[in-house]
Amino acid sequence: AQTVTQSQPEMSVQEAETVTLSCTYDTSESDYYLFWYKQPPSRQMILVIRQEAYKQQNATENRFSVNFQKAAKSFSLKISDSQLGDAAMYFCAYLWGGSEKLVFGKGTKLTVNP
Amino acid sequence: DAGVIQSPRHEVTEMGQEVTLRCKPISGHNSLFWYRQTMMRGLELLIYFNNNVPIDDSGMPEDRFSAKMPNASFSTLKIQPSEPRDSAVYFCASTQGLGGFYGYTFGSGTRLTVV
Numbered sequence: 001a002q003t004v005t006q007s008q009p010e011m012s013v014q015e016a017e018t019v020t021l022s023c024t025y026d027t028s029e030s031d032y033y034l035f036w037y038k039q040p041p042s043r044q045m046i047l048v049i050r051q052e053a054y055k056q057q058n059a060t061e062n063r064f065s066v067n068f069q070k071a072a073k074s075f076s077l078k079i080s081d082s083q084l085g086d087a088a089m090y091f092c093a094y095l096w097g098g099s100e101k102l103v104f105g106k107g108t109k110l111t112v113n114p
Numbered sequence: 115d116a117g118v119i120q121s122p123r124h125e126v127t128e129m130g131q132e133v134t135l136r137c138k139p140i141s142g143h144n145s146l147f148w149y150r151q152t153m154m155r156g157l158e159l160l161i162y163f164n165n166n167v168p169i170d171d172s173g174m175p176e177d178r179f180s181a182k183m184p185n186a187s188f189s190t191l192k193i194q195p196s197e198p199r200d201s202a203v204y205f206c207a208s209t210q211g212l213g214g215f216y217g218y219t220f221g222s223g224t225r226l227t228v229v
Binding site: 033035037042043044045046047050091100101102104105106107 | 145147156157159162164169170203205207215216217218219220221222223225
């Protein structure tokens with residue numbers, strides 16, 4: 001079974017600094033997708049960024065970028081120029097191309113200090 | 115688009131009572147998912163529908179849980195009878211097509227408390 005591991009239950013960063021959240025996953029599939037979701041205190045799950053496994057180029061969305069290491073099964077999220085509004089729970093998620101089941105990690109709580 | 119709409123936002127009920135959670139997916143999305151979030155177990159997929167048809171309900175914890183999707187714009191998740199261990203946040207999500215290629219769009223969730 002596919003699993004997603006987020007080894008950092010909590011992280012903190014100073015405003016305007018850069019932080020990297022870690023995620024590893026276990027799969028024997030070659031066709032899959034990876035996602036990072038943000039859950040602020042409002043509880044809404046917000047899609048931050050997605051990556052197709054067949055693409056070597058790392059996805060980027062404004063201040064958010066990923067470091068996708070397929071061989072290592074690693075998918076870290078880098079947040080640049082951190083803002084107070086980035087404070088939230090961040091969930092890494094995996095989706096096999098032949099399935100509908102998003103598998104989530106346990107999440108990392110990010111605190112942004114002013 | 116108003117996004118995925120869930121109601122109620124909060125629900126407090128007594129053990130043994132029936133609880134119904136509601137979800138309106140984004141128009142044009144043909145896949146709908148129900149997730150449950152708890153501190154202990156994280157986010158778990160309960161059931162999902164494609165074109166209003168239940169595809170996989172293997173995540174439904176027990177027979178007390180049931181879900182329906184009578185049409186493309188409405189789904190319910192029912193718990194009867196409810197128990198304290200059902201207390202959680204229940205999310206509905208939708209996506210267009212199969213495979214979640216674009217990622218799922220989640221609703222704001224229903225926080226259920228069973229006392």
